[in-house]
Ligand SMILES: O=P(O)(O)O[C@H]1O[C@H](CO)[C@@H](O)[C@H]1O
């Protein structure tokens with residue numbers, strides 16, 4: 001067992017899907033996986049292992065924000081030898097041609113967080129997706145008939161910022177959408193030489209102020225989940 005994950009060695013698969021919401025992890029396990037075992041309930045941050053079309057995979061909630069996902073990703077990699085980490089999250093659209101429920105593959109991540117400023121002694125690091133995961137996910141989206149946007153997203157530390165227009169500056173530079181974890185995920189994956197990708201569904205628009213309901217956020221993001229699951233089938237480990 002690690003400090004925050006109550007699994008025994010061998011109970012977590014080498015590929016893990018990472019929703020922020022632990023109830024999304026439960027929903028995915030119950031809806032898409034067979035032979036499911038719940039390996040973690042510590043802090044209510046559910047983790048499950050099961051099989052998808054015969055492939056063993058796990059799904060682990062990460063909580064919200066970079067400090068929280070960093071704890072789970074660190075322990076998954078260092079204590080449980082996880083090799084492939086695919087975040088399946090929600091995000092807010094920052095471009096007017098991106099709509100509710102659109103799917104975004106995060107090729108790179110900008111951030112307003114100080115975590116990497118501290119890690120890299122105030123220099124800029126560019127958190128980047130693993131190209132083989134990105135390419136597989138893109139190809140699977142095409143096969144499933146799901147149009148995806150691929151590009152730069154923002155991982156922010158503040159869901160409720162002080163300046164309601166701050167996101168517009170990122171948008172001017174082509175950033176597609178905002179969420180709160182991918183920069184930390186990509187940075188840790190690079191540090192530990194494992195693979196990571198973020199697949200995000202648009203849950204709200206910063207432009208039109210449309211939002212999805214929490215039930216929709218938890219349950220209806222099938223396109224993103226199916227892209228991630230198909231991608232796991234093509235992984236060697
Ligand atoms: O839906 P999840 O995966 O939690 O992702 C997004 O939703 C949360 C904010 O509501 C943040 O964690 C953000 O990254």
Ligand SMILES: O=c1cc[nH]c(=O)[nH]1
Pocket residue numbers: 090091092093159178179180203204206
């Ligand atoms: O971090 C997030 C997630 C979803 N929507 C947002 O606007 N921000």
